[in-house]
Amino acid sequence: MKIGLVCPYDFVFPGGVSRHVTNLERHFTQMGHEVKVIAPASKRVNEFGDRFIRIGTPVAIPASDSIIRITISLHLAPTIKKMLAQEKFDLIHLHEPFMPMLCSAVLRFSDTVNVGTFHAAQGKPGYNWGRPISSWMLEYRRRHLHGHIAVSVPAMKYAQSYVPADYEIIPNGVDIHKFRPDTRPLEQYMDGKLNIVFLSRLEFRKGANYLLKAFLEIKRQMPNTRLLICGSGTALRKRYETWVRRNRLQDVIFTGMVSEQDIPRYYRTADIFCLPATGKESFGLILIEAMATGRPIVATNIPGYASVVTHGEEGLLVPPMTVKPLTDALLTLLNNKDLRDRMGQKGVITAQKYAWEGIANRVFNYYQKTIDKVHGKAG
DSSP states (O other): OEEEEEOOBOTTSOOHHHHHHHHHHHHHHHTTOEEEEEEOOSSOOOTTGGGEEEOOOOEEEEETTEEEEEOOOSOOHHHHHHHHHHHOOSEEEEESTTOTTHHHHHHHHOOSEEEEEEOOSSOOTTSSTTTTTTHHHHHHHHHTOOEEEESSHHHHHHHHTTSOSOOEEOOOOBOTTTSOTTOOOOGGGOSSOEEEEEESOOOGGGOHHHHHHHHHHHHHHOSSEEEEEESOOHHHHHHHHHHHHHTTOOSEEEEESOOTTTHHHHHHHOSEEEEOOOSOOSOOHHHHHHHHTTOOEEEEOOHHHHTTOOBTTTEEEEOTTOSHHHHHHHHHHHTOHHHHHHHHHHHHHHHGGGBHHHHHHHHHHHHHHHHHHHTTOOO
16 A cells, blocks of 8 residues: 655654654555655655655744644645655545645645544644634545544544544554663663653643652652753743752753653653643653653643553552642652552553554554545445
8 A cells, every 4th residue: 555644743853743653654664565754844854765755844833832843835735736646645644634734735635545643632723723714624624534533532522623523543652662661771860869750842731840849849858869851942941940040959950852762761760750741632652651661650630641541550640730749649659669660560561552563553454444435345
């Protein structure tokens, strides 16, 4: 089968959707299919060779307490039409299919079978930009989408409010060969201190400010602890660093962006992995990655995270945007190594359910079901 995977976001900039697409491409190629990735890119993408088709130059746009990097050019139509005519895909899989401009334009001009995966739980543009002016365009493109996948129940509920349809829930996957419990930790942090690791983009919705406030109390009670804040975000990093200095808080390390090869090592360096996001998370991919390395979790009890972490099993879930419950949960695990080990072992078992081999097969089976439906072969 010839498959086109369309990602609306800058493929150079790391993110959950681009990683999802990358893993699908790798597994489908290994299965013997011809696969092309179509995305905007801020610079050359070498990883895929001629299997990558660059369309559009992304720009950074504030959205949903975050920054998205998409192309907003109104002049993509000729390039997209030419690409579709040349490639003649059997199926096109669009990620966030109504996201302007690339995905929505590909969907508009595609004359093959189209499947969309909806990743967002709330707040992403593409559904509600320009309403009601764009409502007729949404309805037009909705009729061109033959299959609907959501990565979680929260993502499905959000998408259904704009795009009523039957959805197949197929979660994000994790590379269990990359994220392993026998990964070597980072030696410089293995000095006897207990490490709490936060790894995500530094955005308000990721909740690092609540973690810093919690660590202020933790440090008073347990001096032999360290907090590693890992992730990109220059403006917030400066604000957080200023707060740390003003409060004379020791053993807080801001690492900046972590390379792909070092991410598993940071997870494994953690005695506890903590991600206290405030909401708007459709899935807990980062949590599953940390679980796959055998690390216990402390996270917020929001739908996207609660769909992958069971409180008291792989970790502890606390109310979002609260400091004391977060502090108490972290102290509970910091003071109980047996509990940390037990939750870490449970996390490894749970993460196996999300192995990419199985997820890719489920996606491909859905492709085949959708193709059969479109061509009248389904019963």
